[in-house]
Amino acid sequence: EQERFDAIVVGAGPSGNAAAYTMAREGLNVLQLERGEYPGSKNVQGAILYADALERIIPDFRDDAPLERHVVEQRVWMMDDASHTGMHYRSDGFNEERPNRYTIIRAQFDRWFSRKVREAGATVLCETTVTELLRDGRGKVIGVLTDRHGGPLLADVVVLAEGVNGLVGQRAGLRPELRPHDVALAVKEMHFLPQEVIESRFNLAGDEGVVIEAMGTITRGMTGTAFLYTNRESISVGIGCMVGDFAERKVSPYALLDAFKSHPSIRPLLADSEVREYAAHLIPEGGYKAIPQLTGDGWLAVGDAGHFVNAVHREGSNLAMTSGRVAGETVAWLKRRREPCTAAGLAEYRRRLEASFVMKDMRKYRGIPALLHRNRHLLDLYPRLASQAAQTWLRVDGVDKRTKENQILGSLRRARGLRGLMGDAFRLARAWR
Ligand code: FAD
Numbered sequence: 001e002q003e004r005f006d007a008i009v010v011g012a013g014p015s016g017n018a019a020a021y022t023m024a025r026e027g028l029n030v031l032q033l034e035r036g037e038y039p040g041s042k043n044v045q046g047a048i049l050y051a052d053a054l055e056r057i058i059p060d061f062r063d064d065a066p067l068e069r070h071v072v073e074q075r076v077w078m079m080d081d082a083s084h085t086g087m088h089y090r091s092d093g094f095n096e097e098r099p100n101r102y103t104i105i106r107a108q109f110d111r112w113f114s115r116k117v118r119e120a121g122a123t124v125l126c127e128t129t130v131t132e133l134l135r136d137g138r139g140k141v142i143g144v145l146t147d148r149h150g151g152p153l154l155a156d157v158v159v160l161a162e163g164v165n166g167l168v169g170q171r172a173g174l175r176p177e178l179r180p181h182d183v184a185l186a187v188k189e190m191h192f193l194p195q196e197v198i199e200s201r202f203n204l205a206g207d208e209g210v211v212i213e214a215m216g217t218i219t220r221g222m223t224g225t226a227f228l229y230t231n232r233e234s235i236s237v238g239i240g241c242m243v244g245d246f247a248e249r250k251v252s253p254y255a256l257l258d259a260f261k262s263h264p265s266i267r268p269l270l271a272d273s274e275v276r277e278y279a280a281h282l283i284p285e286g287g288y289k290a291i292p293q294l295t296g297d298g299w300l301a302v303g304d305a306g307h308f309v310n311a312v313h314r315e316g317s318n319l320a321m322t323s324g325r326v327a328g329e330t331v332a333w334l335k336r337r338r339e340p341c342t343a344a345g346l347a348e349y350r351r352r353l354e355a356s357f358v359m360k361d362m363r364k365y366r367g368i369p370a371l372l373h374r375n376r377h378l379l380d381l382y383p384r385l386a387s388q389a390a391q392t393w394l395r396v397d398g399v400d401k402r403t404k405e406n407q408i409l410g411s412l413r414r415a416r417g418l419r420g421l422m423g424d425a426f427r428l429a430r431a432w433r
Contacts, residue, residue, distance in 0.1 A: 004156075005154065009122075010033055011162040012039035015305070018320070018322070018325045020122045022325050022328025023331055024121040025121075030123065031125070032125070035127070037126060039111055039114035043110055048104075048229065049101065051099060052100065053325075055098075062098065066109055068105060068231040070094065070099035072090055072092070073088065074088070074089050074210075076213050077265065078383035079216035080384045081263075128147065128149075129146060132172070133168060143155050156298070157298055157300070164282045166292075169301060169305060174292075175292040175293060176292060181242055181369075181373060183242070183243050183283065183284055184285040185253055186239065188279050188280070189257065190275070193274075209230045211229050216383030216384075221249070222251070223373060223376075224240050224241030225239070226239035226240075238257065285309055286307060289369070290369075295343060295346040295350055297342055300331075303321075310362065311369070326356065327349050331346075364433070365431070375427065378424065
C-alpha cells in the first residue's frame with residue numbers, strides 16, 4: 001500500500017524548513033519537496049537573519065549555523081543624485097552574547113537549516129518540483145504530483161511554502177495571480193573584498209557588521225529601496241522596485257543597480273571589489289491587503305506564499321520562519337487532538353498568526369503601499385529637500401543663520417506649499433498608525 005504522510009511541505013526556504021522542522025520534531029511523518037538542486041540553490045536574499053525567529057525554532061542555532069557578521073550599525077540613507085542625508089545608529093549594546101541580527105549567505109544558510117530538518121526526522125527530496133495539488137471528490141487537498149514520481153504522493157495536509165510565485169496554489173485556484181503592484185523585483189550582486197578591507201572601510205572589528213538601507217532619487221520616482229550589507233568577505237548590494245513601476249517607467253533593474261553602485265556615496269564602499277554573483281528575485285511587498293487566502297481543506301500557505309513581508313522594516317525571512325513554525329505547531333496540535341486537517345481545523349493557524357507580530361505588523365502598515373504608490377514625490381522630493389537644507393545649513397559663507405533658516409523654510413514652502421507639507425505629514429502619520 002502507498003505510504004501516506006502526515007504532511008507534505010512544498011519548498012525548502014525558511015518558511016518550509018521551519019514548518020517541516022517543527023512538525024518532524026513533534027513526531028509527524030513529514031515529506032519535504034524542493035525543486036532546487038539543494039535547499040538554497042534557488043534562493044536570493046540580502047540577507048539579514050533575525051535571530052529571534054530562528055531561536056524560537058532552534059534555540060542553539062549559533063553553535064553551528066553559517067553566520068557572517070552580527071549587525072552593530074544601521075544606516076538609513078535618503079539619497080539624491082549627489083548626496084545622502086543619513087541616520088546612523090551604532091551601539092556596543094549589539095555586541096551581546098546572543099546578537100539579534102546577522103548577515104548570512106542564503107545558499108549556505110538554507111543548506112544548514114535543511115540538514116537540521118533531516119536530523120529532526122523529515123524526508124527531504126531535492127530536484128523535485130511539485131506540479132499539481134491532488135484533491136478528493138469534495139475538493140479537499142489530499143496530496144501532490146511531482147515531475148519526479150509517476151504516482152501521487154498523499155498526505156493529511158499540504159503546506160505551501162513555495163515562495164512568492166505561488167504557482168502550485170495558483171494552478172489549483174487557491175490564490176489569485178500576482179499583481180504587478182503587489183510585488184517588487186529586486187536585483188542583487190555580491191562584491192568580494194578581503195576581510196581586512198571590509199573591516200577598515202566600515203570601521204568594524206571581528207565579526208561586527210553594518211547594514212545600509214537607502215531610498216530616494218536612486219529609484220527614479222518608483223516605490224522601492226536599495227541596500228548594502230557587509231558579509232565576512234563580501235558585500236551584498238541590491239535595489240528593488242515594484243514590478244508595476246518598472247513596467248510603467250520602462251526602466252531596467254540592471255540600469256538602476258548600476259546607477260546605485262556608481263552613486264558617489266556608494267562607489268567608494270565597493271572600490272576594487274570583484275563581482276562574482278548576480279541574482280534577481282521577486283519580493284511580495286503588497287502588504288496586508290495582498291495577503292491571499294491562507295488556509296483551506298487540507299492545505300495552508302506560509303512565508304512569501306502567504307505574502308508575509310514587512311517592506312517598511314525590510315523583514316521577510318523572520319515572518320517566513322514564524323509563519324512556518326506556527327503552521328507546523330497548528331498541524332501538530334490538530335494531530336494530538338486527533339482532529340482532521342479540515343478548513344475549520346486549520347483556521348486555528350490564522351488565529352495564532354493574528355495573535356503574533358506577523359499579522360499585527362502586516363496590519364499596522366496596511367496603508368503604506370497605496371500611500372507610496374499615490375504619492376510619488378515622497379521618495380523623490382523629500383530626499384532632495386533634505387539635501388538642499390543640509391547644504392544651506394552646513395556651508396559657512398557669510399550668510400547669517402536666521403537667513404539660512406528662512407531660506408530652508410522658503411524652499412520647503414515653494415516645493416510643496418504649506419498645505420502640501422501638512423497633507424503629506426498627515427497622510428504619512430495616518431498610514432503609519
Ligand atoms: P523562498 O525562500 O522563496 O523559498 C521557496 C522555496 O520553494 C524555494 O527554495 C523554491 O525553489 C521552492 N519551490 C518553489 N516552487 C516549488 C515547487 N513547485 N516544487 C518544489 N519546490 C518549489 N528577508 C529578510 O528577512 N531579510 C533580508 O535581508 C531580506 N533581503 C531580501 C533581499 C532580496 C533581494 C530578496 C529577493 C528578498 C529578501 N528578503 C529578506 C525576503 C526573504 O528572502 C523572503 O521573505 C524569504 O526567503 C521567504 O521564505 P520562503 O521560504 O517563504 O520562500
